[in-house]
Amino acid sequence: MSITVAMALFPSEAIIYRNILKEFESISGTRVNLVTETYGDILHLLFAQSRAGRGPFDLVEIDIAVLGQAREGVQTLPQSMLATVRAVFPEPAWKVGIVGNQLYFVPHRIMWQAMIYNRLRVPRPPTNWDELAQFARAHPNKLALKGGLYEGIVCDAMPFVWEAGGDELEPTSTDTLTALDFLAGLGPLLNVRSAVFREMSVLEAQARGEVWIHFNWPFAMRYLYEKGLAPAVELSAPVPIGPKGRATILGGGYLGIPRFAPHPHAAELFLRFLLTREVQQRLARELGWLNVLPEQSDTEARMLYDGFIAMRPYIRARATVPNYTGLSNRWQRALEALLFRNVPAAIAVQPVADWVGALRYEKSRPVS
Amino acid sequence: MSQRFKLLEICRRALSAFAVVTAVVPIYLLIKQAFSVELDSFAWPPRWIPHHLTLEHLHKVTSTGELRESLIRSAEVATVAACTATLLGTMLAYAMTRDLRARRWGLAALTASRLLPMIAVALPLATVLIRVGLYDTPSGLGLALVHAAIALPVAAILLLGAFAKIPLELEDAAFLDGASQLTILLRIYLPQLKQALAAAFVLSFLSSWDEFGFGLLLQPTNRTLPPLIYYYAVFGDVGAASALALVSTAPVLIVLVALRHILIRQPKPPAF
Amino acid sequence: MRRAGRFLRLSCLGLPLGFLAITLILPLLSGVILSFQADGFSLENYRFVLGDSLFRRSVYNTLILAAASLVVEFVWGLIFALLLSSRRRASFVTEVSVLMPLLIPEIVFLSVARYILLPRGYLNGALAAVGLPAVGWLDPRSALCLLSVALVDAWRVTPMVTLLLLDGLQGIPAELYEAALLDGAGSFAQSRYVTLPLLKPALYGALVLRGVDALRIFSTVLVLAGPEGAPVMSTYAYQLWGDAMEEHRAMAASVLLATMIGTLGAVVIAFRARTRASGGGALEGLSG
Numbered sequence: 022m023s024i025t026v027a028m029a030l031f032p033s034e035a036i037i038y039r040n041i042l043k044e045f046e047s048i049s050g051t052r053v054n055l056v057t058e059t060y061g062d063i064l065h066l067l068f069a070q071s072r073a074g075r076g077p078f079d080l081v082e083i084d085i086a087v088l089g090q091a092r093e094g095v096q097t098l099p100q101s102m103l104a105t106v107r108a109v110f111p112e113p114a115w116k117v118g119i120v121g122n123q124l125y126f127v128p129h130r131i132m133w134q135a136m137i138y139n140r141l142r143v144p145r146p147p148t149n150w151d152e153l154a155q156f157a158r159a160h161p162n163k164l165a166l167k168g169g170l171y172e173g174i175v176c177d178a179m180p181f182v183w184e185a186g187g188d189e190l191e192p193t194s195t196d197t198l199t200a201l202d203f204l205a206g207l208g209p210l211l212n213v214r215s216a217v218f219r220e221m222s223v224l225e226a227q228a229r230g231e232v233w234i235h236f237n238w239p240f241a242m243r244y245l246y247e248k249g250l251a252p253a254v255e256l257s258a259p260v261p262i263g264p265k266g267r268a269t270i271l272g273g274g275y276l277g278i279p280r281f282a283p284h285p286h287a288a289e290l291f292l293r294f295l296l297t298r299e300v301q302q303r304l305a306r307e308l309g310w311l312n313v314l315p316e317q318s319d320t321e322a323r324m325l326y327d328g329f330i331a332m333r334p335y336i337r338a339r340a341t342v343p344n345y346t347g348l349s350n351r352w353q354r355a356l357e358a359l360l361f362r363n364v365p366a367a368i369a370v371q372p373v374a375d376w377v378g379a380l381r382y383e384k385s386r387p388v389s
Numbered sequence: 390m391s392q393r394f395k396l397l398e399i400c401r402r403a404l405s406a407f408a409v410v411t412a413v414v415p416i417y418l419l420i421k422q423a424f425s426v427e428l429d430s431f432a433w434p435p436r437w438i439p440h441h442l443t444l445e446h447l448h449k450v451t452s453t454g455e456l457r458e459s460l461i462r463s464a465e466v467a468t469v470a471a472c473t474a475t476l477l478g479t480m481l482a483y484a485m486t487r488d489l490r491a492r493r494w495g496l497a498a499l500t501a502s503r504l505l506p507m508i509a510v511a512l513p514l515a516t517v518l519i520r521v522g523l524y525d526t527p528s529g530l531g532l533a534l535v536h537a538a539i540a541l542p543v544a545a546i547l548l549l550g551a552f553a554k555i556p557l558e559l560e561d562a563a564f565l566d567g568a569s570q571l572t573i574l575l576r577i578y579l580p581q582l583k584q585a586l587a588a589a590f591v592l593s594f595l596s597s598w599d600e601f602g603f604g605l606l607l608q609p610t611n612r613t614l615p616p617l618i619y620y621y622a623v624f625g626d627v628g629a630a631s632a633l634a635l636v637s638t639a640p641v642l643i644v645l646v647a648l649r650h651i652l653i654r655q656p657k658p659p660a661f
Numbered sequence: 662m663r664r665a666g667r668f669l670r671l672s673c674l675g676l677p678l679g680f681l682a683i684t685l686i687l688p689l690l691s692g693v694i695l696s697f698q699a700d701g702f703s704l705e706n707y708r709f710v711l712g713d714s715l716f717r718r719s720v721y722n723t724l725i726l727a728a729a730s731l732v733v734e735f736v737w738g739l740i741f742a743l744l745l746s747s748r749r750r751a752s753f754v755t756e757v758s759v760l761m762p763l764l765i766p767e768i769v770f771l772s773v774a775r776y777i778l779l780p781r782g783y784l785n786g787a788l789a790a791v792g793l794p795a796v797g798w799l800d801p802r803s804a805l806c807l808l809s810v811a812l813v814d815a816w817r818v819t820p821m822v823t824l825l826l827l828d829g830l831q832g833i834p835a836e837l838y839e840a841a842l843l844d845g846a847g848s849f850a851q852s853r854y855v856t857l858p859l860l861k862p863a864l865y866g867a868l869v870l871r872g873v874d875a876l877r878i879f880s881t882v883l884v885l886a887g888p889e890g891a892p893v894m895s896t897y898a899y900q901l902w903g904d905a906m907e908e909h910r911a912m913a914a915s916v917l918l919a920t921m922i923g924t925l926g927a928v929v930i931a932f933r934a935r936t937r938a939s940g941g942g943a944l945e946g947l948s949g
Contacts, residue, residue: 025610031624036453056610059623061903065515066609073519077610090906169889171904214780216801217887221625229431229781244625248427346906353905357889361801404744405755411816412761415773418783419765422776430776435786477677484674491674498678502685503873504922506895509915513688513695538684541677546866550828570666592824599766602880619768627776634769641764649756 023052024079024287029060029274031240033247037307045294051287060084067094067279075281079288082274085338086172088117088126089345095277096285098124098292105296109312113271113338126275129295130310132238133269133336134176135257135328137224137245139233146234146258150184150203153261156234157210163233165212165226166360169219174356175349176270177236178204179339184263189340189352190377192370199264201359201366208360216361227255236260238272242325243309252321257328267335342380351376419638422631423447430627446628455617456636463598463614463637466529470536471594477537478544478589479582483574485545486552499542507602515606525608532607536600540593547592551585552578591648598641689919696912706913716914719897720921722807726882726893727875729811730818734871735864737815738822743856745823746830763820771884774813775799778885801890810891814881818874822867829863830856865933869926876922894918 030038035057042053058066063081070076071094083091106115106127118126138146142163147153157164167173179189181204187197212218212232224241226232228250245251260269276295278288294300298313305313314330315322323330342348351373358364422430423446425439450456481499485492514535518524523531555578563573579586601615608616614637621630699705710716741759762770777783778798785795798809833856841851879895882888888896888904895918902911 027609032449032621032626032629054610057620058609059620062605062609064906065606065903069515069519069524069606072516073524076519077525087906169887169904170900213797213800214890217890219887221623222887225625226780229779230433231780248431250428250431350905350907401744401747404740405752405758408741408744408755408758412758414777415765415770416761418773418776419769433781433786434789435781435783437783437786477680480673481677484670487670488674491670494678495674498681498686500869500873500926501689501923502681503870504689504919504926506877506879506898506915506918509692509898509912509919510685510688513691514684517688534680535684538681541681543870545677546870547828550832550863554832570669574669588824588828595763601766601768615766615768618766622768622772630769630772634766638765638769645760645764646757649753649760 022050022284022287023054024284024291025054025056025077026080026082026288026291027056027058027063027066027078028082029063029084030055030057031244032057033243034308041300041303041307044300045291048294049287049290051284051291053291060087064091067091070094071280075283076279077283078279079282079284080276080291081279082129082276083126084172085117085128085271085273085275086349087346088275089120089343091277092120092125095125095279096282098127098278099289100124102127102289102292102296105293109296109298109301111333111336113336114273117271117338117341118275126277127292127296128273128312129276129292130304130312131271131273132240132311133271133329133332134180134236134238134260135269135332136260137227137235137237137241137255137257137328139227139230139254140252140256141254142230142233146256147261148259149262150181150264154203154206157207160233161210162212164207164210165218165223165232165235166207166215167218167220167223167235167237168211168215168357168360169217170353170357171219172349172353173219174360175339175352176272178352178356180236180260180268180270180337181263183268183337184260184266186265189348189373190342192352192355192373192377193367196265197370198366201370204356205359205363205366208363211360216357239309239311239326239329242329246309246325252324256324257326259328259331267332268337269332269335271336271338348373348376416638419631419634422627423635424632425628427628443628446632449629450621450632450636455612456633459612459614459617460636462527462529462608462611464640466533466536466613467594467597469530469533470540470597471590473534473537474540474544474593475586475590478541478548478593479586481541481545482548482552483578485549495545499545502538503542511603511606514603518607525611527611529608529611529613532604532613533597535603535607536597537593539600539603540596543596544589544593547589548582548585551582555581587648591644594644595641598637692912693916695909696916698909706910707917709910710914710917715892716894716897719892719894722891723876723878723893723895723918723921726807726811726814726878726891727872729808730814730875730878731868731872733812733815734819734822735868737819738826738867741819741823742826742830743852746827759823760820762817767817767880768884770817771813771880774816775885778809778813799886799890801886806886806891810878810881810885813885814875814878817881818871822871825867825870826860826863829860829866832863833859865929869929872929873922873926876925877918894921 035055039055042055046052060083064083064087066078067081070078103115103124106118110128110131114128114131118124118128136146143156147156166177182189182197182200185196185200187194187200191197212226214226218226220237223232223235224237224244227235228245228248242251242257245255260267276292278285282288301312304310305315309322309326311326311329314333315326339345340348355369355373358369359366421439424442424444426441426443429436429439429441481495485495515524518531559577560573563577568576599615601619604613605616605619618630618633618637621633696706697703745756745759780795780797784798788795797803797805799806837855838851841855846854877895878893879899882891882893882896883899888900894914898911898914898918901907901914
């Protein structure tokens with residue numbers, strides 16, 4: 022028998038991941054056909070399978086931000102699996118897989134953002150907001166945000182909002198506006214291509230030396246390491262601390278079993294295998310995933326992921342609203358206006374405020 | 390007169406040189422990136438000549454079975470697509486040269502089929518293919534049919550042009566001799582269409598070999614080549630993407646060099 | 662006998678059209694249906710798209726880009742077609758070179774073009790080598806970015822235009838040129854009075870074919886500029902579909918794009934029908 026699994030892995034990650042799969046294949050006698058795609062494509066494949074009533078996939082990896090949308094495409098997982106996930110992952114991470122007491126997704130990797138900086142150009146990376154603003158003023162065009170119209174702009178901006186004591190569901194609160202005004206001040210100083218940057222393109226710009234500081238996920242360090250650029254040139258540091266403390270955004274790949282999966286039981290067995298402590302440690306060691314932090318003795322990994330390790334206590338999950346994408350889309354537009362079109366914060370967030378207001382009204386209505 | 394002739398000759402030379410440069414530069418960069426270490430590709434100022442050569446990228450893409458599989462699949466898909474498009478294109482062009490109403494309908498359909506952006510067609514199409522069992526098959530038949538539909542307008546229009554050049558008297562004469570329509574089509578038209586048929590086939594083949602949007606969505610696990618390249622390119626693997634690109638360009642290059650006289654036929658008008 | 666011929670003609674028309682209907686037009690129709698769905702049948706998706714300032718900018722960019730790309734590729738395509746069809750045969754190297762961009766897979770060609778145009782790409786490197794400042798070829802929302810995209814698009818598809826025009830050129834009987842030569846026409850006069858008028862049908866045909874593609878421009882923008890850098894209608898729809906997960910609105914934007922292409926196509930065809938002088942030529946049919 023063989024099961025088909027779709028994951029968003031890098032080419033080099035896929036090679037290592039396939040080796041880990043071999044262990045499962047020899048224990049279970051089930052072949053694992055690993056298909057690597059981008060998160061966006063996997064989601065569309067999931068929908069196609071769900072709409073058609075049949076399809077090839079037994080297990081799919083979904084980005085944390087779209088778990089809400091993806092939920093209708095997957096089956097529920099047995100509650101017994103919850104104990105296993107709780108033993109491995111921190112609470113904000115496993116909680117997002119649960120909707121209304123039902124478990125739909127379990128993480129097989131979690132991550133969060135940190136600051137990536139060019140140690141040759143920036144010997145002392147900024148540690149707080151003031152220093153970050155100072156850097157941006159001293160080196161215009163060298164600080165970048167992932168400013169494309171997609172979830173990434175929210176991932177870069179929301180930690181600032183949280184660090185000011187704000188909240189994505191309170192767009193017009195004083196604290197939120199403090200953070201937004203700070204970001205608006207950075208806007209004109211950002212690298213000119215920030216308006217189109219996404220994870221990969223901003224990382225490429227950093228590797229080429231066009232950008233000296235940006236915020237990204239741990240995979241960035243692995244990418245730079247493979248190119249011979251980290252730790253020699255590029256390192257990670259904590260996100261600069263804000264007026265009310267530190268925060269970073271939780272990300273991750275969550276696995277779910279699609280509806281109409283041809284082999285749901287085999288897929289479940291595979292899931293349980295992935296969640297064992299041994300496999301998790303192997304993933305951490307060989308792929309640099311931060312599910313489990315690197316050992317004290319592993320000095321190179323500790324150096325590469327320094328900034329990420331420091332941010333682990335400050336992980337925060339995105340808002341849990343039924344239609345997170347709807348909220349995110351409005352935030353994306355608001356941030357785009359704020360950063361790149363000089364629209365004042367109070368005006369830019371109005372559509373977000375309207376959306377949240379409608380949500381509250383919806384909730385407060387008595388059920389008939 | 391001879392002065393002007395010289396000027397024209399210089400223009401011709403300059404144009405040829407321009408064409409050669411614009412064609413060679415991308416290919417050269419591709420080769421350079423495929424065989425140089427990644428750090429070379431990120432250097433500033435950019436290096437036109439690599440400092441360190443490596444076979445690492447080529448090794449990386451050939452070490453998994455993916456490349457061989459998708460190479461074969463791409464060839465199969467493109468062949469089926471090109472055959473289908475050429476066959477249906479010939480039929481359509483024939484019907485269109487013989488009948489004014491057919492011509493109107495044909496043109497309307499050809500134009501309409503090219504109107505919608507890929508995304509709008511691809512999604513519903515995936516659902517249809519899953520239902521009929523042609524989605525993501527190892528042979529890639531479903532994708533081949535879609536590629537055929539995409540290539541059909543170009544093939545049909547090329548052949549329409551070729552049909553129009555055949556004098557009507559030829560058919561009339563044959564008809565008077567008692568030949569059936571089918572005989573006329575097979576015996577009289579087809580031999581005259583050889584070059585146009587070959588051109589339609591080659592262009593359809595190339596368009597299928599090249600296509601990655603539908604390939605990405607309709608063959609997610611049994612991939613053709615372009616989505617494989619896309620995957621490496623999207624994930625920032627410059628070297629591997631370039632190596633794959635070279636592998637996929639090479640066979641086409643050979644086909645083109647061999648068949649270029651079919652695409653660019655014998656010279657006729659002395660325009661320059 | 663006659664009936665058999667009629668049957669042959671009908672099936673020659675019916676089979677290909679049926680094939681197109683099943684593979685492309687039916688999915689298209691189901692896309693149209695999707696575009697009218699938002700909590701039941703509604704125009705809400707269209708209202709959103711038409712009210713979106715990003716969409717309006719996309720429409721503007723689409724038209725500019727298509728026009729710029731078409732102008733460049735037709736000028737070059739015509740020049741190359743004349744070069745290749747000239748009495749003195751073009752060299753083997755030239756022939757292969759002219760067709761080369763057609764052979765490199767699109768995605769590959771575009772990523773190489775991107776490496777050339779990046780802020781620290783090969784082109785700015787070449788400029789720096791001769792002491793010139795770097796140019797922001799792909800700076801988001803700049804006019805230069807639109808121009809870069811148009812030029813790369815034209816660069817990639819010029820061979821296709823060349824082939825379509827070449828086909829038309831070769832349909833011009835050699836006797837006409839001989840006659841013109843006897844009348845004492847120089848090569849300019851030959852081009853003006855023989856080549857261009859007889860090439861018109863091929864030009865119109867190629868224009869309709871390529872014009873549709875130019876308006877659907879997608880990958881070039883996506884790879885070079887990103888959907889925010891030079892938003893066009895197709896990337897706008899893609900962004901709604903892929904990033905914003907607003908499938909129905911994405912379909913509405915796609916349907917608007919298709920409608921625009923259809924309308925513009927109809928205008929071109931109607932214009933052609935009015936100005937058509939005399940017939941002849943393979944692609945005349947395109948003007949219906």
